[in-house]
Amino acid sequence: MHKADRCAIVGSMATTKTIDIRTDIPGPRSREIIERKQRVVADPLSLTFPIVIERGEGARLTDVDGNTFIDFSGGVGCLNVGHSHPRVVEAAQEQLERFSHTDFTIVPYEVYVRLAERLCELAPIANAKASFFNAGTEAVENAIKFARSYTKRPAVIAFEGGFHGRTLLALSMTSKTHPYKAGLGPFAPEVYRVPFPNDYRGPSAQEALAALERALVTQVAAETVAAIVVEPVQGEGGFLVAPQEFMDGARRLCDEHGIVMVVDEVQTGFARTGKFLAIEHYGVEPDLITVAKSIAMGLPLSGVIGKAEIMDAPGDSAIGGTYVGNPVAQAAGLAVLDVIADENLCARATAIGDQLRERMLAWQERFERVGNVRGLGAMLAIELVEDAESKEPAAELASAVTDEAAKRGLLLLKSGIYSNCIRVLTPLTLSDPELEEALGVWEEALEAALSG
Ligand SMILES: Cc1ncc(COP(=O)(O)O)c(C=O)c1O
Numbered sequence: 001m002h003k004a005d006r007c008a009i010v011g012s013m014a015t016t017k018t019i020d021i022r023t024d025i026p027g028p029r030s031r032e033i034i035e036r037k038q039r040v041v042a043d044p045l046s047l048t049f050p051i052v053i054e055r056g057e058g059a060r061l062t063d064v065d066g067n068t069f070i071d072f073s074g075g076v077g078c079l080n081v082g083h084s085h086p087r088v089v090e091a092a093q094e095q096l097e098r099f100s101h102t103d104f105t106i107v108p109y110e111v112y113v114r115l116a117e118r119l120c121e122l123a124p125i126a127n128a129k130a131s132f133f134n135a136g137t138e139a140v141e142n143a144i145k146f147a148r149s150y151t152k153r154p155a156v157i158a159f160e161g162g163f164h165g166r167t168l169l170a171l172s173m174t175s176k177t178h179p180y181k182a183g184l185g186p187f188a189p190e191v192y193r194v195p196f197p198n199d200y201r202g203p204s205a206q207e208a209l210a211a212l213e214r215a216l217v218t219q220v221a222a223e224t225v226a227a228i229v230v231e232p233v234q235g236e237g238g239f240l241v242a243p244q245e246f247m248d249g250a251r252r253l254c255d256e257h258g259i260v261m262v263v264d265e266v267q268t269g270f271a272r273t274g275k276f277l278a279i280e281h282y283g284v285e286p287d288l289i290t291v292a293k294s295i296a297m298g299l300p301l302s303g304v305i306g307k308a309e310i311m312d313a314p315g316d317s318a319i320g321g322t323y324v325g326n327p328v329a330q331a332a333g334l335a336v337l338d339v340i341a342d343e344n345l346c347a348r349a350t351a352i353g354d355q356l357r358e359r360m361l362a363w364q365e366r367f368e369r370v371g372n373v374r375g376l377g378a379m380l381a382i383e384l385v386e387d388a389e390s391k392e393p394a395a396e397l398a399s400a401v402t403d404e405a406a407k408r409g410l411l412l413l414k415s416g417i418y419s420n421c422i423r424v425l426t427p428l429t430l431s432d433p434e435l436e437e438a439l440g441v442w443e444e445a446l447e448a449a450l451s452g
Helices: 012-016 028-040 086-098 110-122 136-151 168-173 177-181 205-218 244-257 327-342 345-366 395-407 432-451
Strands: 053-057 060-063 068-071 128-133 155-159 191-194 225-230 260-264 288-291 302-307 370-376 379-384 413-415 421-423
Touching (some): 086 327, 110 128, 110 327, 128 136, 136 225, 136 288, 155 168, 191 205, 225 244, 244 260, 327 345, 345 370, 379 395, 395 413, 395 421
Parallel strands (some): 155 191, 225 260
Antiparallel strands (some): 053 060, 128 302, 288 302, 370 379, 379 421
16 A cells, blocks of 8 residues: 655644645555446546545545545535544444344334434424434435425425435425436426525525515415425535525415425534534524434434424325334434534534634635635635626636645535535534644645636
8 A cells, every 4th residue: 555655734834734645646546446436336426536535533534545634525514523433433333233224114223212302302393203214315305295294285495506415306406407407307396496595696685585485476376385495504505504584584484374494404414503403593493304414424314303293294104214214323323412412513613613714714815716705603615706806606716726625635525506615514523733734735725726
């Protein structure tokens, strides 16, 4: 196995340097595995980073060539407690040794019930019940099943820029043609889409609310709408934060028309925004909440938590699936909840977010092409533009920055409908020196990409 050269990070971060840097990733072992991958794995599973992981620990991962990286991609938001947290590993191992599967509805197990109890207590919904699935997309699809069964109505309203998954109904709700939807229709019927507020580009919260109300006149009758599905902070949409007024307005419209308010917390959940769930920032009680990603440190697990009368509405066996609510993932999920509480990860997310925001705002001052800084807690992003006045999205610049950062040992992900935002999904267990170091690398990558 090839060991990366250890080089000094130039500039102010040199004293805190802990990342191995190489400028010619992929290393030979990664390259060899990726070449094999290209022969036997379907092409649509294209790779963001040309590196193959050997192991992960906390906020770092090491590739098969011995390079280490600070991982701001966090498994696309699944690793709020970090890679391989020992308490989560131990809980999963212990469960795996006892049993790995029965199908909960054939032979139930207590860990399912315990996780439901814990999440129902934590979610800001009175008299809640829960059910578990595997992926975020399944949680969203099942939330719609609950809402349709309860309301006996077909229609769903989702938002521009929203991302809810890749299975048919969730993909129909997802709002990005390339790469997600193009060529994959026909999509599920009865999905209607309205604009999401965007402080930087518009519409305002008032305009977006007006568009939502207008949609009930021009697109779909309110009495046929089962659910409005909203992300408190749009994840794939570029970390757009829903304004308070907008969430209040959405709640009011749902109440007025008997519509189920579904809050998709798949990306925002589990302390990422500084609260256990992002909806807690708003003081709004949703009807259903979807969760996944960081629920179980990346083991496949998702859930719907919601008002009991809605959760109880579908007929017997209308909800379920062979693998849903896997006990190993659920044991991991219980440990994740303990880690979030014991390590004060909500407070840590806020502290990380404060440091990130300060640095990002300094970049915005210094570099005209950093057009916008936004987010909630540690869920922060910068939006890159061609120039401050036109705000034309600069997707190529965003790619150049993430490439430069990866070469220097920092894994960053893009997002946004124009793929011109760079977001932070770091493990919340990252240390202050790691954060400082990552920000130094990011700054260097910005400088390199802007001068390139
Ligand atoms: C808000 C939101 N909902 C749903 C999903 C779909 O989750 P999964 O990829 O686990 O199906 C995602 C994935 O990124 C998401 O960010």
